[in-house]
Amino acid sequence: MTSSVEEFRIRAKEWLAANMPRLEDRDPSLDDPENDVASWSRTKELQKILWNGGFAGIAFPSAYGGLGLTPEHQHAFNRESQGYEMPLRINVPTLAICAATVLDMGSEQQKRDRIGGALRGDELMVQFLSEPRGGSDLAGVTTRAERDGDVWILNGAKIWSSGAYAADYGLCLVRTDWSVPKHAGLTMFLVPVHTPGITIRRIRQVNGSTEFCEEFFDDVMLPADSVVGEVNGGWAVASRQLYWERTSMGGGSPYVSGWGRGIPAAAARSLAGLARSVGRLDDVAVRELIGESRANHLVQSALVRRVTIGLTTGALPGPSASMTRLMHAETDWRDSDIRVDIAGSAAVTGATGEVGELSLNRQAGSLGGGSTEMARNVISERVLGMPREFAADRDVPFKDVKQGRA
Ligand SMILES: Cc1cc2nc3c(=O)[nH]c(=O)nc-3n(C[C@H](O)[C@H](O)[C@H](O)COP(=O)(O)OP(=O)(O)OC[C@H]3O[C@@H](n4cnc5c(N)ncnc54)[C@H](O)[C@@H]3O)c2cc1C
Known part of the structure; x- marks a missing residue:
């Protein structure tokens, strides 16, 4: 593995020219909102080409399938990738938000399985954060999980999940303790999307896209090792996830591959x-x-x-x-x-x-x-350190917080 950014850029340039399809040859029907299943398959195919060529996950650690190089190496690759068809849809949320969060907060097994699965182009991830009652008050989620022996039982609903139908795993923030204030009773789970008890409905938008989904969880059984981070420590994981979300939305992620x-x-x-x-x-x-x-x-x-x-x-x-x-x-x-x-x-x-x-x-x-x-x-x-906005539910056990009623 070459170490200097310049050497890496030259190697990437040669490899891209020899291996990645040119953008002008891209099948235009993949841009049709009605054709998004084909577009996700194509994304996985392209990611596999990057993986097989040794250019997937440039800034992810090598222990989890990446190259362990710097964000500058990734940026050099991105610049050279202009003009080629790249698996841009795998960047957000799979790599730049979900895999980045798993890397920072997940168990060794989760890191190996989920980051490796995404980098190989085998798996996609989705964010199960927003709920029908609103997405801004994220710490107020009411989807819940209860411990039953060795497993957790998940019930509730999420919405606006981009590409959930095509995803394999979702990072799902749920309430596991109602007796403490809202931020303290949350747990993050890695949920296999196509598992019994999960119903996914696609939402049609005015432009014809059915990219958004809503999900209903009915007694979904999750093994104990689906917890990311600590039980009731979900807010720390969600905060890290929001950090990566804002970083990637703002254009500063080290994990985005391609020049979208x-x-x-x-x-x-x-x-x-x-x-x-x-x-x-x-x-x-x-x-x-x-x-x-x-x-x-x-x-x-x-x-x-x-x-x-x-x-x-x-x-x-x-x-x-x-x-x-x-x-x-x-x-x-x-x-x-x-x-x-x-x-x-x-x-x-x-x-x-x-x-x-x-x-x-x-x-x-x-x-x-x-x-x-x-x-x-x-x-x-x-x-800027300005005063925090008033919140009537701060420091109140969540079970005592009024939910959707006057
Ligand atoms: C393109 C796109 C992709 C998305 N992908 C996903 C996804 O993959 N997974 C997922 O879980 N969600 C996703 N979402 C949902 C997104 O996170 C929510 O739309 C967002 O968090 C706002 O939540 P809401 O729509 O429920 O609005 P609400 O929370 O109901 O807010 C309504 C309005 O009130 C304002 N408001 C609310 N509280 C305050 C406050 N305290 N101070 C000032 N203003 C406030 C909001 O800014 C907003 O304008 C996506 C949304 C879009 C548009």
Whole structure:
């Protein structure tokens, strides 16, 4: 194994050219929201190519199937991977959130099985966090597990789980002690998704996607070794998971493989292409919008670099990952609005009709990974040290907290 980033980059470049399919040859039907089962199979196939070539999990420890190299090695690989078809869908949540959490908080066996399974392209993971009663108050989950001899019995419901139908394991936060305040009675489980007692329903969105799922757990039996971390220590695991979620949503994960979000100039180039296609490239107002987007992306990149360095050196506290998460959402929805402004009425017609369709997804980045309002709360309270918001249920045994009634 070469150690210098430059040597690694050269080796990766040669290997990619010889082994990964070119992006322009990608089957376009895989982008059709109705065709997502095929798209997940393709993701696993591509991940297996990376695994067989020795380029999977560059920054994961070698003990669990990775290469044990640095985030810089991963970034060098990502840059070289532009133009190739990469298994981008396995990044979030499987590798960058779930596997990263298992690495930090799981048992040796869980690390070997789940991280290895994902890196080999055999398994996908999903996050079972949000519940029908709301996703922001995560410590208030009411899905529960009770100990029965050697097993746990799980009951309740989760929702908005991206890609649960295609996943193999879910990180599921549940209540295991109702006699203590909400944060103290939680446990995280690794749940095999296709197990008796779990019903998965897919939710159809306005753009045709059925990516979101809701799950119902009816007396699901889980072995004791499904617990991640400590029993009733689930909030520590969830906090780590949220850290990795914000880091990956913000663009600072060391475990993301491939160049999904693209270089800062790519967004501006694509807006310029759109402006050209609707005959507005010479319009001064349009050029200003393209400039605004370019500036947003440059600031976002600089922020990601600064926050990532701060988190790595300890100069910034963990909750600072919410800053990149917030910036990502702001850049994303602004790009969506700029695309619609440039396209005008063509946003819903002809070849540029996809602009209108994409704008239906405008808010996704402001909710997925925790809402931007919650990110602002985290930044104000836990980075800037402002007073915490009032919470009537703090320090109250959870069984005494009023649930959904006046
Ligand atoms: C693209 C996408 C992917 C997702 N993937 C997953 C997934 O894989 N797994 C999963 O478990 N969930 C997933 N979610 C769900 C997501 O985590 C929730 O949508 C999010 O946490 C908000 O929860 P909610 O929608 O229930 O809104 P609620 O919690 O009901 O909040 C409603 C509104 O009130 C605001 N609000 C609530 N509390 C406060 C407060 N204290 N201060 C200020 N404002 C507040 C929120 O910001 C929001 O605007 C996904 C969502 C999206 C959009």
